[in-house]
Amino acid sequence: MTGAALSAILGHWRRHPFQLATLVLGLALATALWSGVQAINAEARASYDAASAAVGGTRPVLVDPAGDIDQATYVALRRAGWQVSPILEGWVRTPRGRVRLVGIDPLTAPPEIAAAGTVLAGDLTGFLGQPGMLIAGEATAARLESADLPPVTVAEGIAPSLAFADIGVAQRLLGLEGRITRLILREDQPLTRPPLAEIAPGLEERASGGQADLARLTDSFHLNLTAFGLLSFAVGLFIVNGAIGLAFEQRRPTFRTLRALGLPARRLTLLLVAELAAFALISGALGIALGYAIAAALLPDVAATLRGLYGAPVEGGLTIRPAWWAAGMAIALAGTAAASAGALWKLARLPVLAPARPRAWARASQATLGPQLAASAALALLSLAAGTLGAGLLAGFVMLGALLLSAALALPALLSALLALAARLAAGPRAEWFWADTRQQLPGLSLALMALLLALAANIGVGTMVSSFRLTFTGWLDQRLASEIYVTAEDAAQAEAMVAFLAPRTNAILPIWSVEREVAGAPAEIFGVADHATYRDHWPLLTALPEVWDLLARGEGALINEQLARREGLAPGDRLDLPGGALIVAGSYSDYGNPSAQVLISVSTLTARFPEVERLQFGLRVPPGQTEAVMAALTGEFGLDPGRMMDQQAIKAFSLQVFERTFTVTGALNVMTLAVAGFAILTSLLTLAAMRLPQLAPVWALGLTRAQLARLELLRALGLAAVTMVLAIPVGLVLAWVLLAVINVEAFGWRLPMHVFPADWLWLGALALLAAGLAALWPALRLARMAPADLVRVFSNER
Amino acid sequence: MSGRALLSSCFLAVVLIAFAALPGPSHAQGFAGLGTDAEGFAIPEPGRGFTFPEDHGAHPDYRIEWWYVTATLTGEDGRAYGVQWTLFRSALAPERREGWDDPQIWFGHAGLTTPDRHFVGERFARGGVGQAGVQAEPFAAWIDEWRMEGPSLSEVTLTAQGPDFAYDLELVTGMPFVPQGQNGYSVKSASGQASYYYSQPFYEVTGTLALPDGPVRVSGNAWLDREWSSQPLAETQTGWDWFSLVFETGERLMGFRLRDTAGPDFTAATWITAEGTPTPYPNGAFRAEPLTITPVAGRDVPTRWQVSLPERDLDVTVEALNPNSWMETAFPYWEGPVSFTGTHRGRGYLEMTGYE
Structure with a gap:
């Protein structure tokens, strides 16, 4: 029985390969955007960690707040029993950019400094003394080939844009003879040692070396990317939700027959869960591969941005990390679960011989408008509270997220009210029917429209921020x-x-x-x-x-x-x-x-x-x-x-180039989000088209031609997209304001004046209409070409 | 104490792989008569003798050198203890330079052995910046806060510590320094490699050990070895067993065995009278055979020995105070206090390397 049921359930996909493609592609896209962003972040963080570990990692350090440390102080500390190791840091200029030079003493360096181990296992004689030696990763080594510098030895696992030398060699190269930047406190301190104040009163103990700053600085950048990845993922889930809803709707007769033949509801649900899980795993794997491609394509720009903006040591190469695979699979499964929970829940409660009420659920969800509006209001309040009471980057993002969600949740109610108003103003039966029918379809389309709103608002917000920044930045460069x-x-x-x-x-x-x-x-x-x-x-x-x-x-x-x-x-x-x-x-x-x-x-x-x-x-x-x-x-x-x-x-x-590169990633993610939203509209319309036949058939029977009906369908999609676009503008502007006045200040410490670019909105609006039009075109064409027999059959069929 | 030369060579091998291109033993031997080796380091030659206090200081022309103290002590609690303090000098080039450019590298080992515990400390330092060094007069040898310091090498304070132990000892003697081998020229292999080598085996010691259970007042004997050389040993020499024995009657014996995979072991010994007069014994006179093997740090190490020097009617059984006297340093080895019975009785120190 189970085998037969499975074959019956899966048979659906053989008959609807496009639907299967939608489901798999939607999930794969969502996973890809999310895991692509994660891969970029992971790569960058791994680079910071490598750089940080290379210069002592998490070991506490001794520093002089007034500047660098005298070498004599180092010797005095060692001779008092303090197990410290000197580090001298500086920059060497090369014709191909700066390289951070770290001078170490390989003999006293703690095991955390891997380069010291490399030296001890290699050519210590060449490393010490004159001319000495530089040790760097391959890409950095190529930049350091110069007559003025000691010979370079290439070593594995050294962070990008970083070179090691003996402390004596580094002092000579940097012109800082007898100076030390900081002292790393080794873990293995002896039984007794005098207090620091007795030996070196000017020094202070600090939690760790300088690289923690880098992680903190770049946090905001990565948080930005993560937020974008999450947004794309959420939008992608709308597609999956649409596809799953459609598949469940179309298989209702199959489910009912299976139940009637004696398959318990529990087992049916389990079978469907297994089916979805299998799809999720396949799509997840596809999505991760796709995400890897996205990350590999974007990482060089991100790396260039991080280097240019923060001097963060990141090169453009991507490593595959097992944790990243696991996370991608998990997010695909979680996404599928979230997108299918509603459909599964309905299925489990489906009475054995449920009457055919294909649109009943849609009408019933009209009742959810109230709670949605309440939730929207609550989120708007939360956003306001985060904006006024909260502090820090996280509060800024909470404010952003709540604002976007609130706007998205308010959208169906707003559209519904607008449509009701239009219906009241309508003249003639056809117009009245059009408005009423549009309003009735709203619940089925609202998820896709919310996705569109989010994508448009994000586009407007981020676009306004980037353009404002560019304008300010160019003017500022001219002055500076x-x-x-x-x-x-x-x-x-x-x-x-x-x-x-x-x-x-x-x-x-x-x-x-x-x-x-x-x-x-x-x-x-x-x-x-x-x-x-x-x-x-x-x-x-x-x-x-x-x-x-x-x-x-x-x-x-x-x-x-x-x-x-x-x-x-x-x-x-x-x-x-x-x-x-x-x-x-x-x-x-x-x-x-x-x-x-x-x-x-x-x-x-x-x-x-x-x-x-x-x-x-x-x-x-x-x-x-x-x-x-x-x-x-x-x-x-x-x-x-x-x-x-x-x-x-x-x-x-050069500065403008760095600036543009900074926002290449943002631009790419923006376009992708919009594409995903368009796709969500397509799947929703396809779902509706299949279910709406019983509603359209009577109208056709009353005399409207199939072509007229199709035109109305297209018009409706364009109209809804246009209204959504108009509503997205204020949301996008508020978003831009939050980005410029809250997030930027928190993340970078500067506030930018906001400039508005209405021409961009027109362009974006055209794009949105194009996306919605393209999405509606296919279902409309199908309707226009539908065999009259199919429409007639509605009246004889139970559906 | 040619074993120490091997030990230092091995340190060189581990710490300074730069010496991958070291001249082989036969090569080095070929140059011995010229006074320097291929890289410009001075080579020991017979008949040099010693000049004190200058020779207590460093000899940077030579590749390797050490100031090596071992002490057999007894606590006020009646328990037996052992202490090791070693400063090694290892040169990358036969010269001295200012600051970090100085090619002289220093490392220190400290050990403290009780019947059931063994504590180890290790330090590394660069010459030239003052973190480690030796001056002949007034005598001072130091690395970080570890010190062997006094008005002269006949009266020094000896301190060292690790994360879980420390010691602070006073070493005093009125006895002369004792040259090993042929008036200080100590041959250490059948192929002729040698070092300059003298000892001070007569220190009387008082001081304090800091142990996890609290401080312990101790007294006893200490033995200093001074040695410098430039030559590594043959590749077939896999390790050594070195003994310093102090008899209850006041005499001392230094003896070692170099284990060779290519032929018979090489041994040498010096008998020192209670007045400090040395008698060197050539290869083969001194014998040491393992009696008990103990698993230590994943290796099989002999911790009970039959040691004999028939020409002095010596035949004793030597037993480790603590079989786990393992020096877990960059180059690990066994070094700890021993006691012996048989034709003679007394206490001493044993060092063993090359047990894999």
Whole structure:
């Protein structure tokens, strides 16, 4: 009996291969988008972990809040029994980008630093002393091939954009002889050791090395991606829900016959559960493969974004992780369960000889509008509460999620009210029938329309954010990059010669010198700026005291970036503690694309407080039209390699390129979400088309032609999509506002002005209509070409 | 104590694989007469003798060197204890340089043995930055907070600690330093490799051990070995068994056996009178045969021995105080206190390597 029942149930799919394809494809798409995003996130996180582990991982460290540590302090600690290992960190410039150089002492490094083990098992003699050796991963090693650097050895498992050297070699390469960035506290401390304050009073113990910051910084980025993946998955589930609903509806007679023949309801349900589980596993596997493809296609951009925006060490390669497979399968199963729960529940309660009431359930669900509206109101309140009472990124996302869900849940009620209004205004029986029929179909379509609303709102919201950001960012770049040429000398002597050489050829030579120090308990860059019109005229200030640049020039004031101002709640006039003494906050400026705090002081204050500052970088103000000539002269005189000299246009182009790459992923996910929503409409309409024949047949019998009916069907789909699009605009704008004013501030520390782009909406609206039209076209065509006999049969058939 | 040379060679093999291209023994031998080996390290030659206190300090021209102290102690609680303190110097190149560029590398081993526990500590350090080193006068040898320090090498404080133990001992003697082998030129294989080697086997010790159960006051004897060389041993020499025995009558005996897969074992010994006069014995005079094998750290290690030197009418059974005196260091080996009975009685130290 079970075998026969199974064969009867599965027979349905042989007769409806397209339906099977819809189900499998829908589930596969949902799984693919979700697991693709997960794969990207997992890859990026694995890279951070590798980088973090490479420099001591989770071991606590000793740091000097005022700067780096004297080597003598290290020796004093060791000789007092403290088992610490020195780390020196810095950047080496190469013509192909910066590489983070980590100096280690392989003999005292804790086992967490895998590179030390590599050295001990390899060529220790070559690693120590002169010229020493760099150890890096393959991609990074290629960037480090240079005459000025020690030979590079390629090793497996070293994080991207990272190179190891002996601490002595690193000190020499970075020009930091006798200095140490931090000391890793080993696990195996001896029985007794004097307190830290006795040996090195300036040092403090910290929970872990610098890489935790990276994870925190990039968290928001990954949360963004995850939110997108989840949205796509939810939208994909609408398709699955539609397909399963259709399959169950069409198999009702089969189920009834099977039940009548004696198959217990329980066993029938179990059979269907097994069937769905099998589909879920097949689709899940397909989806994971597809997700892998999506991730592989998008990862290079994501990696470039993370490197560009945060300096996070991620390369473009993707590794398959077992956990990722398991998670993908689980999410496919869970998604199927969620999408089929309703249908299964109805089936289990199906009376043995249920009367044929194919549309009864749809009419009954009219009653669910009330609870839906209540839920929508509750979610709107939750969103409001999260927005006003909550703090942090999570609250921002709760606010977003609740807002979107609330809008989606309110959609059927709104549409229903609109349709009721239209019905009352309708003139003539055909119009009246059209409105009434549309309203009756609403429950069957509402899930698909909700999906469309979500996709459209997300598109509008994210699109508005990206466009606002782009507009602000380009304007800001123009202000900020006022110098025509930016050069970096190779050493102090060359810098001096360069200044002498350039003085008669330029209008101004502006030092761009900085040190990295701790400000307000977190790492920050402190820049020195010259007192020059370039800054007075161009620097993008957000807030300022009246004589801001004079305060700076007199060494009394400091400018801080928006990130620091927001984080510490600093306003102009406040005091800011800096190494070497407090200064007045003279103002704040926007600083997009920079994850960390930044302070601007006058260049004389900088050199007075930090005499060791590297004086290699300059911005050059050049008379109009002379840029090329000055750059050529620099190349001719000093043989500067191209990596050390960039003109304004090149930097702008590069920055904008980084910016565009940042949002490539967002754009791709946007398009996919919209495609999935269109697909959801298609499956819903197909479901309805099969069920609606008994309703259409009488209308046809009353004289409307099949072509007229089909046109009405198409019109209805377009109309519903258009209304949904109009409703999506306010939702999308609120979404954009939340993204710009809440999420960005929490995630990046800067707030962006919002700009509105109505032209984009028209474009998006056209896309939505196209998607809905395409989705409705096929069922409409089928109706137009349906054999009259099929319509006549409705009257003889029990259905 | 040529065993120590092997030990250090093995450390070199583990810690400094850079020496993959080491000259083989015959090669090294071929260069011995020239005074340096292929990589420029000095080679020991007979008839050099010692100059103190200079020779208590480091000899950076040589590849390997150590300051090796073992002590047999008795606590106020009446229990027997053993302590080991070792500072190794291992050079990547025969020179000294400033700061991190210094090719001199140091490592320290500390052991503390009770009848039922064995504690181990290990340290690594770079020369040149001050984390480890040795100065001849006033004498100081250190790595991290471990110290052997005093006005002179005849009167030193010896300290070391690990995560779960520590010791702080005073070592004093009025006796002269004792050259091993031919006036300090100690041959360590049939193919002629050698080291410079002298000992101070007469220290009287007092001090404190810090143990998990609390501090213990102890006293007893300590034995210092100083050795430096540049030559590794033959590939067929798989390990060694080295004994330092202190008789109740005041004499001392150093003897070792180098196990060779290609031929007979190589042995050597030095008999030291209670006044400090040494008599070296050539290959074959000293004999050591295992009596009891104990499974230790997954290996079969002999922990009871029959040791004899017929020319001195010595025939004793040597037994480990704690058979599990396993040094779980980067290069693991067995080192611990022993006692012996037979024609003579007394206590001493045993070191064994190469038991797989």
